[in-house]
Amino acid sequence: MLRGVLLDLDNTLVDQEAATADALRGWLPAIGVRFSPELLSLWDEIQERHMEAWRARTVTFGEQRRRRLREFLPLIGIGYAEEDLDEIFGGYLAAYESAWRAFPDVDAALAAIAAAGLSVAVLTNGSVEQQHHKLARTGLTGRVGPVFTVEDVGAAKPDPAAFLGACARWGLSPELVLSVGDRHDLDVLAARAAGLRAVHLDRRDEGPHDEPHRIRSLTELPLSSGL
Template structure:
């Protein structure tokens, strides 16, 4: 089947989420009186993933998962706060995260190459709609008109239905869409389960090495277009 569209993941693929988290924690933790130690950063990441997973399962709302992250994290690092302070405290972290969010050096060119190849381009991301669209604007990719999030779809990756519904709303058959992302389970295996083609962007060389369609930079994506 002819390739008609490229469906990019956002965080870890087009935008440097991990780098933004690292920079944000380095600035935010000391501002609330907490050392920005490797231990505290790892604790934040562990707690974050647990509550984001609950949000991806649609068990809680996006704002609630943020509050639950703080409710669990803050007492463990010796910070007390009232429930009505949680949103304000999180806004401090978020301001640093948003300010530090950057595109990978290969991202804008890769999107441009797909467009120049005559392909439709969209983003399927597990973040909230408003935040993810804001990120795309911040990194110079607001021209990507089709942005699919769990807020829009009612389901999140790695559920294959996220891909199926996104392709249906996009108006492109799954078999003619290439999914590109850094999370092998979320962006590759789930995409294939929904009938899409998929390429694993393995920036760090973490594997799996058994993946036949694996690239280390978006500059290598051209061979699939």
């Protein structure tokens, strides 16, 4: 029987993509740059590259932010002093945090999980401080059970060790846990490699469409069948 639902956070519970876009729309004009979809794509690409280094624990969380700016600012024609990088990033961060919102289907999904008698937890590749802050800002603190991060379990998705570490700390055997997330590679394939069941939350219908356990909303979670 299914005992627990292990949820991803960014773009599963909280609309991180919309928050990033809204933050750039507010922050870029403040530093003299017009927002464009191309700059959003560039920011996302640079962010992922340097977040990967942080997840591999080769840089600190603060340093990955500085590295993102060192790469991004010259490409948009903005000069900077090294000692000002944290302050510059703070402008973006304030706009980003103010844009955090939970998806509309989260409340109903959490209620359904509770009604099914299942435990819930979060496994995220984010940092402890930021992700707990995100849950607080979106009203989800205390509603999603334990929160496991890279810093807690010592591994990042898609390493199966991240899922095994979360399950061990949660006190549930992997085969009794359903992983749910928006990234097929990180939240589905990696979870299955660790022995969990998994569902792909494909809000935008981007596929892969041959995934047999794919849902478009958290309200479609297969809680009774457990897959």
